[in-house]
Amino acid sequence: MTHAPSERVAVTIPALLRLAWPIIISRSTQVVVGLADAVMVAHLGEGALAATTTGAMNTFLVFILPMGTVFIVSTFASQYFGGGDVAGARRYAFYGLGIAGVAQVLCLAFIPLLPTVLSLFDYSPEVREGVELYIRIRLLSGLFAVGHEAIANYYAGLGNTRLPMVASVVAMVLDVGGNWLLIDGHLGLPALGIAGAAWSSVFSSAVAFLGLLAFFLVEGRAGGVMMPRLHLHELVRTLRYGLPSGFNWFFEFLAYNFFVNVVVAGLGTTALAGLMAVMQLNSVAFMPAFAMASAGAIVVGQAIGASARDEVPHAVRLTFGLTGGWQVLVGIVFLVVPEWAFAPFASGEASGALLATGARMLRVSVAWQLFDAAATTLAEALRAAGDTAFTLWVRVALAWILFVPGAWISVRHYGAGELVAMLWLVIYIGGLALALYLRFRGGAWRRFNLVDG
Template structure:
């Protein structure tokens, strides 16, 4: 929904749905892209499946720090919008683009270190080769991904969630046939396998970003090229970096869990877990989109000095996100083999993959509502500018509880994949509890980004 200047979104379920559904579609396109990568390389074998999904995970880890940082653009834009300062909101869109450019330059400079880093991980040789090839290509799109998120956050802060949705859908539509052409070799193109999935992703992301950038540069009227201020860029980093580090360190803990704890259990377990997490993105991404919509309303309310509207907005947001994740969890519980079977082809070696994946999918049901609660409060606190607490909460639980607990249980005592999934549930549950207590304590009322 596009809000007129100075017109804030009313705090009701229908208004949240109207604001959220384009974000849901935008985030769901990312789910489709991830699933398409996994499904369309699955026929190449479980090693290719493990390489493509693990490569996507590791590339997301690299993206997470700058991408999580530019999420704060939405907070600045929404509060500026609530304060009726549209020129100020636009400046933060440009700051997000500047950060995207700097991130890409740094990433390219560090690419030569990639092979040495992968050599430290316990992949099977064919999986390591596939992950390395995927990452070499996918990391070339870091600036595109971060730039897309920066502009999507800017428009979302204004209440315009449909424009980023259109760009996301275009990227998704281009990615799927790109996979078909480059993974298997069609239209006279070479069959690149796992690396082909990476190239398809880079191309589709680039086109989506350029479309969004063209619209952004064409708009703005007299404020199309606003005067930028170094102190505002520093302020964005001051509030945004805790959010980015928050996302990065949490994802680093999860990546360690996958690359070290789970990878040591063998290729079949690794492939099963990564496929399960791709399916869980069907629950998480739309819930994250709903939480982001709620955060837009929170930011606009704070910018308009209407903080008393915030708690009701947050609980309505959780109700929507929880209903969605609960419904997906019910599907996983009632039809796990049918749901997971999209990654298998019925060959004898894959019977083990199917049974293992179905069991892990059922275990993932345990964290769905915890995940919805944690996501809702994380986004609400981020919109208020309370980013440092979420950083320390995730850092403490991830690295003092989750990582050592999973390592000792799985690698020292040999508890296997069931214990690994239970540790994921414990981590998300503890995080949800801490963030709930933080929000209820009301510290967020003291923050003012503007």
């Protein structure tokens, strides 16, 4: 096999930031797509806000397993690149695209099941109808969402984080413009409301994915490897390490989904709308930290591929310094001016009650900011090393043995409100951060060998 020369990313703060800033923009724009849907339907009332944000969350639950699985493409790409085998890294992008195709088939198969699944949850009739409409449309974009992640993770593994950033910015601009055109109806187009927000997201994700795919294929053709020879054992290896990563995200998000749909939804539409808006704000604020953790994971993967594992702890410490510092700043904003941060969501009917509820929830969210930074930094580093199974099992155990039962019993049996329910999120994220720290400190990640195993 021909090994092309490659230059891996240095383990320094400036190098991490150069790698991270395009990821920050990419991830932030992806969250802005969801945020724009929420903000731009908020004037239609809290029922529309609750339906759109809950619909987006439930759609993400369907997407998260294949998306989390193709995150492993970055791990393989970074390790092959660190070892000088660029052609080997490229093959894993194709395995990721194959997973994306399967994901779209499963999304289409899920559409007829939507009414039955949604009937299990305690939504008001207005919210249930809106959630079903939104999800039915968004499920048409499974290939685009997962395929985008597959190619973006391939380029990220090589250290090229700017190309995926461009695709993400295009998606954001198209989504916001599409929302303006379709939610209320402008330039002669029909006012589709919730459906308009969903169709705008489908269109924007399709354009971004197809553009990224075209670049990927043209680049491969220019390099003489438009379609490299693929190997079944490599696909199996992709699934072996990728599926635990995907189930890791899926089961954690499923727990959160249960928390929202069963625990919080029973507290009323105001509490549900408030929590969903707070989580949208936290998602936007968290994206820079997640991007910096992803940059740290690329550095970790390239170091492992170059047989420089002793550099990994230093890379993780630097990454946590960046992620933790950012999350502390976010926490200060949420603590000092929560009403200002939540104000864009509090329009339309009952805005005063929604603003007060949302501001209280934002203050509680301050408690998990540093824990979230630590858990994300460590989880990304362990994924880059191939230690995906442990992260899966610890998330499942903490989410379904501690978080879900604790929140459900507190709210449904003892009548606690939304603030107590959110405290269980703090306990869960704190416990996860501690478990991942102990795992990383134990050094089991040093024994994994993805490239040759």
